[in-house]
Amino acid sequence: MEPKDQARNEAYKGFTNHDCPFMPCHEGVTREFNCLFCYCPLIAYECPGPYRVFVDRHGMRRKDCSACNLPHNGYRQSWGFIQKWLERPVLWDGHEQTRYDARLPEEADPPAMDPDGRGEPHDERDGAAKD
Numbered sequence: 475m476e477p478k479d480q481a482r483n484e485a486y487k488g489f490t491n492h493d494c495p496f497m498p499c500h501e502g503v504t505r506e507f508n509c510l511f512c513y514c515p516l517i518a519y520e521c522p523g524p525y526r527v528f529v530d531r532h533g534m535r536r537k538d539c540s541a542c543n544l545p546h547n548g549y550r551q552s553w554g555f556i557q558k559w560l561e562r563p564v565l566w567d568g569h570e571q572t573r574y575d576a577r578l579p580e581e582a583d584p585p586a587m588d589p590d591g592r593g594e595p596h597d598e599r600d601g602a603a604k605d
């Protein structure tokens with residue numbers, strides 16, 4: 475078997491699952507839709523994507539990657555992007571994305587949790603929690 479960096483056939487860099495019921499799961503993809511990184515390998519690491527942070531029911535800070543198409547936009551491009559950011563992975567510490575304004579459409583905002591991180595999520599947009 476050839477090492478990947480010597481292989482002429484690049485089929486391992488991506489594929490599109492046209493039968494996926496969630497297609498298209500991310501907007502703005504202009505190249506081949508790469509489903510290889512359906513679960514982004516960078517979810518626990520620093521990344522340049524436009525994620526938003528939410529707190530789950532267990533109080534864990536997590537990324538909402540709804541607005542990110544970096545792992546999906548083109549087979550070669552997304553493969554190269556993921557490899558580059560996994561060369562020297564740095565664990566993500568839960569901070570907000572500061573590389574640019576990562577605003578999402580309002581309907582993509584994750585539901586807010588109670589301030590103590592417990593109980594049912596409530597939606598700040600309906601005026602229940604905002605001043």
Ligand code: SF4
Nearest residue numbers: 514516521523539542
């Ligand atoms: S923001 Fe994009 S690159 Fe970063 S973890 Fe989410 S899907 Fe991956």
